[in-house]
Amino acid sequence: MPVQMGGLKGLRTLTTFVVGKSTRSTIGGLGDLSHLGEKLSILKLNNVVDGRDAKLKNKKDLKELELAWGSKDADHSEKVRDVLDNLQPCMNLEKLTVKLYGGTSFPNWLGDSAFNKIKVMRLEGCHYCFELPPLGQLPALKELFICEMKFLRTLGPELYGQPFQPFQSLEKLEFKEMAEWEEWVPSGSGGPDFPRLQENSCDSMRSFPLGIFPKLRKLFNVGP
Template sequence: MPLHLSKLKSLQVLVGVKFLLGGGGGSRMEDLGEVHNLYGSLSILELQNVVDRREARKAKMRGKEHVDNLSLGWSEMKLSIGNCKDCDSLPELGQLPSLKFFSIREMHRITEVTEEFYGSLSSKKPFNSLEKLAFVKMPEWKQWHILGSGEFPKLEKLSIAS
């Protein structure tokens, strides 16, 4: 991926892109927002470097109409969400096929884990590959809705800590 992608104002088509966030290159999600004609596959790596949803929205991913294969990657942690003091629901992540480790931290307004958390119910079991799940510092959490349809079939470790 070229450095300072957003400065390439005359770029018309970019095919098969691997986009590395943060690090020495200093690429940011908003750099993707300036590129309108991406075609084929797009890989966005090191997503743990995205600061917040405002930064993610600047990528304007909904406008990438010609991207037919999107791959998202995090570091070894895989996926962690947290410190969202104003969020009152968890995202629908149950159908991510490769998610192995998931940590949910300091989500102060979450009072319950609802059916939405499992994602749209399809023939796949929710959290099919998840091995480790951690809930940490969720002081208002009172209820967890379990589907009872074989969710978490590979879960080895569940951690709930205050």
């Protein structure tokens, strides 16, 4: 029998929450668990009606968050985007993973520079997004992993965002299975776009803009 989450308001550890369709396992069960810490995976987000019920913003002790949908199939793009928008976490977050997101664009909070503690970002299987969020604005981001964005053709200014020097802290970058990716456009900031990058793995591009990786030490899997 599913546990009634309402009686566990002091709960500090919950590694996985699977969203169901029954009233006992809706995402609203997370709403009052404001003391959750460390890491949390929320799975089968395709069952969510209103992401605001999760109240992730009030979970100030949460350091790692995984948000995963349950299918690679396309969904109602506007509905899915609204769900992800309403799942905005607290700004103390250090690691974020988004899997099988079915929207065509990301909400504005993803890449917001106010998330100044995020060190690791993983975007996996976001098949229908045409562009990446402005992750260059995340000042503490050290590791970025992106895979299976099959509609992304050009990587350009939208990734870097507004700062004069994007990706100030990024040390490790990996792109994987980006089938339609054809062009990588530099930011035009006047300096290297990845000033501290040491390790790059990419199985989808044969070449990169000159001068964007001045401190690169390791390069893996270049070329389709």
